[in-house]
Amino acid sequence: xxxxxxxxxxxxxxxxxxxxAGAAGEPRRPHDLLxxxxxxxxxxxxxxxxxxxxxxxxxVRVSYAASSALARQIESGAPAGLFISADLDWMNYLADRHLxxxxxxxxxxxxxxxxxxxxxxxxxxxxxxxxxxxRALGAGRLAIADPAAVxxxxxxxxALASLGVWDGVATKLAPGENVRAALLFVSRGEAPLGIxxxxxxxxDRGVAIVGTFPATSHPPIVYPAAVTTSGGAExxxxxxxxxxxxxxxxxxxxxxxxx
Numbered sequence: 001x002x003x004x005x006x007x008x009x010x011x012x013x014x015x016x017x018x019x020x021a022g023a024a025g026e027p028r029r030p031h032d033l034l035x036x037x038x039x040x041x042x043x044x045x046x047x048x049x050x051x052x053x054x055x056x057x058x059x060v061r062v063s064y065a066a067s068s069a070l071a072r073q074i075e076s077g078a079p080a081g082l083f084i085s086a087d088l089d090w091m092n093y094l095a096d097r098h099l100x101x102x103x104x105x106x107x108x109x110x111x112x113x114x115x116x117x118x119x120x121x122x123x124x125x126x127x128x129x130x131x132x133x134x135r136a137l138g139a140g141r142l143a144i145a146d147p148a149a150v151x152x153x154x155x156x157x158x159a160l161a162s163l164g165v166w167d168g169v170a171t172k173l174a175p176g177e178n179v180r181a182a183l184l185f186v187s188r189g190e191a192p193l194g195i196x197x198x199x200x201x202x203x204d205r206g207v208a209i210v211g212t213f214p215a216t217s218h219p220p221i222v223y224p225a226a227v228t229t230s231g232g233a234e235x236x237x238x239x240x241x242x243x244x245x246x247x248x249x250x251x252x253x254x255x256x257x258x259x
Contacts, residue, residue, distance in 0.1 A: 031057065031058050031059065031234045032058075032059050032060075032061065032234075033058050033059070033060050033061070033081050033082065033231075033234045033235055033238055034060075034061050034062075034063065034079055034080050034081055034082075035060055035061070035062045035063070035080065035081070035082045035083075035084065035238070036062075036063050036065075036070040036073065036074060036078070036080040036082070036083045036084070037062050037063070037064055037070075037083075037084040038064070038065075038066070038067045038070070038084060038085055038086035038151065038178075038179075038223065039064045039065055039066060039086075039178035039179055039180040039181075040086055040111070040152065040179050040180065040196075040197050040199055040200055041062075041064065041084060041086075041223070042062075042064045042180065042203075043199070043203040043254055044199070044250055044251050044254040044256065045060075045062050045064075046062070047250055047254070048242075048247055048250055049062070051241075051246065051247070051250075052238055052241055052242075055241050055244075055246075056234070056237040056238055056241055058234045058237060058238050060238060063080070064178075064180075065177075065178055066145065066146070066149070066150040066151070066177060066178040066179075067085040067086045067087060067090040067150070067151050068090055068149040068150055068151075069177075069178075070083065070085075070090075071083070071085065071090040071091075071093050071094055074094060074099055074228060075093075075094070075097060075099060079230055080228055080230070080231070081227065081228055081230060081231030081232065081234065081235035082225065082226075082227055082228065082231055082235040082238060082239060083100065083225065083226055083228055084108060084223060084224075084225040085151070085223065085224055085225075086111075086151035086152065086179075086221070086223055087151035087154065087155075087219075087221070087222065087223075087224075088222055088224055089151070089154075090151070091105065091224040091226060094226075094228070095226075098229065099228060099229055100226040100227065100228050100229065101226060101227045101228070101229060101231070102226070104226050104227040104235075104236060104239060105224060105225070105226040106224065106225055106226070106239070106243065107222050107223070107224050108223045108224065108225040108242060108243065109222075109223040109251055109256045109257060109258060110220065110221055110222060110223065110256065110257030110258075111197040111198060111199055111221040111223070111255070111256055111257060112197065112198040112212055112213075112215075112221070112255075112257065113152075113155050113156065113159055113195060113196075113197065113198075113212070113213040113217075113218060113221065114195070114196060114197070114198050114201050114209045114210075114211065114212050114213065115127060115193060115194070115195055115209070115210040115211045115212075115213070116183070116186050116193065116194050116195070116196055116201050116207040116208065116209055116210060117186065117192060117193050117194075117207065117208055117210050118186055118187065118189050118192070118206065118207060118208070119205060119206050119207055119208045120189070121192070121208075123136070123192070123193065123208070123210050124210065125193075125210050125211060126211060127163070127210075127211040127212065127213055127214070128163070129163050129164055130163065130164050130165065131163065131165060133160070133165045133168065133169055133193070134165070134168040134169050134172065136192070136193060137169065137172055137192060137193060138192065140172075140191055140192040140193070141172050141173060141174035141191050141192075142169050142172055142173050142174065142191065142193055142194065142195065143173075143174045143176060143182040143183075143185035143186050143190075143191035143193070143194030143195070144156045144157075144173060144174075144175060144176070144182050144194060144195045145175065145176050145177075145178055145179045145181070145182050145196075146175045146176065146177060147173075147175065150176075150177070150178055150179065151179075151221075152178070152179035152182070152195070152196060152197060153175065153179075153182075155218045155219065155221060156195040156218075158217070158218040158219060159195070159213045159214075159217040159218040160195075162216075162217040162218065163213075163217055174190070174191045174194075179196050179197060179200055180200065182194050182195070182196055183196050183200045183201070183203075183204055183207065184204075186206075186207050187204050187206030187207050188206070193210070194207075195213075197221070197255070198212070198255040199254050199255035199256050200255075201255070202254060202255040203254065203255075221257075223256075225239055225242065226239075227239060
């Protein structure tokens with residue numbers, strides 16, 4: 001090898017060593033994790049995101065939608081590492097297809113179903129068997145999440161059927177693709193009444209809670225969470241953090257039910 005080639009090779013070697021040392025000396029960057037979460041969790045998880053990164057060194061990105069839509073996306077191969085559903089059915093849907101790590105599954109939260117109206121109105125309506133919901137709607141429509149698939153809509157339909165008023169309003173619905181869409185219908189004054197979770201009503205100053213549906217009028221509202229089969233240690237760390245006292249305090253303040 002000529003002297004010129006030897007000098008060049010040594011220079012390249014030294015440069016590569018400097019580059020590696022510089023990379024090793026940089027602060028460790030957080031890992032990324034994609035979470036699929038029910039739309040009703042948006043306000044709480046957005047608030048918790050900085051605390052999650054500090055505690056776990058995981059930078060989270062959250063996709064919010066109806067649990068039904070998210071479960072089907074995971075089934076189609078979406079790379080979510082953690083799934084938080086607003087009901088048991090859609091978590092069971094993924095479990096039956098072996099798309100979650102069953103040993104990581106936990107029931108994370110609960111919620112309450114409420115009737116809301118625009119904050120600018122003075123709507124009053126006592127929720128009881130046979131209550132005059134259709135009359136209160138007048139020519140307007142009842143905003144709910146899609147009762148055919150979306151958890152909040154399914155809970156709403158069950159509650160109204162239990163109270164004997166579903167048939168009177170079934171043709172007067174304004175169904176939304178998720179519970180936050182139903183919330184916006186009411187907040188914007190596009191619907192005189194709506195049914196959402198208590199956490200949603202707390203998150204939007206544009207609505208007021210008219211009444212709370214009895215817990216016995218619908219199946220228990222449960223938010224199961226689990227690491228998906230494509231998730232790893234980062235997803236497990238984030239799920240563990242969401243069960244800490246610090247995270248539960250945020251969820252409780254946002255209107256969720258915690259243990």
